Amino acid sequence: RDQMTAKKVFSLVFVRNASEILLGMKKRGFGQGKWNGFGGKIEPGETIPEGAVRELQEECGLIAKELKNVGLLEFKFEGDPTLLEVHVFETHEYHGSVIESEEMLPKWYNLKNIPFKNMWLDDEHWFPYMLRGEFFKGHFLYRGEDLILKYNIQVLDKL
Numbered sequence: 001r002d003q004m005t006a007k008k009v010f011s012l013v014f015v016r017n018a019s020e021i022l023l024g025m026k027k028r029g030f031g032q033g034k035w036n037g038f039g040g041k042i043e044p045g046e047t048i049p050e051g052a053v054r055e056l057q058e059e060c061g062l063i064a065k066e067l068k069n070v071g072l073l074e075f076k077f078e079g080d081p082t083l084l085e086v087h088v089f090e091t092h093e094y095h096g097s098v099i100e101s102e103e104m105l106p107k108w109y110n111l112k113n114i115p116f117k118n119m120w121l122d123d124e125h126w127f128p129y130m131l132r133g134e135f136f137k138g139h140f141l142y143r144g145e146d147l148i149l150k151y152n153i154q155v156l157d158k159l
């Protein structure tokens with residue numbers, strides 16, 4: 001409603017192979033202590049996909065040769081006017097070697113063994129849509145980091 005609400009735009013990239021997904025343990029900053037995809041703030045002057053490729057390489061060393069936009073997530077935290085807009089991508093074609101960075105400790109997980117207990121609470125809600133190849137849009141209202149007050153997820157179209 002309030003057009004003055006600040007919006008921060010982030011990328012979030014998941015690297016996939018046939019049976020696994022690459023996650024990173026966030027070593028500091030926002031989301032520290034949680035496994036997540038690789039991403040961060042989109043900088044002025046770069047497109048969202050450019051920011052996604054940049055953050056992936058900075059955080060785990062891999063260079064995405066293609067990116068598929070698989071969903072859009074919006075987060076609000078009660079008491080904070082900022083809206084986080086997170087553009088979610090998958091890549092199946094990449095080169096380079098996985099390296100640990102100051103930000104992230106990368107680790108491959110079997111798709112049947114995703115460590116949801118050590119991830120953001122919302123991930124368990126929308127991962128199934130991503131893994132089914134459905135394009136999704138989710139909105140989550142948090143109180144702190146450990147309680148989701150409200151959420152909705154919709155499939156926008158099946159890719």
Ligand SMILES: Nc1nc(SCCc2ccccc2)c2[nH]cnc2n1
Pocket residue numbers: 010011012030031036037038039040041075086120121122123
């Ligand atoms: N999976 C997931 N990711 C994020 S933030 C992702 C974007 C980001 C932001 C800052 C640094 C690096 C990456 C979340 N926030 C609230 N729930 C969440 N779930």
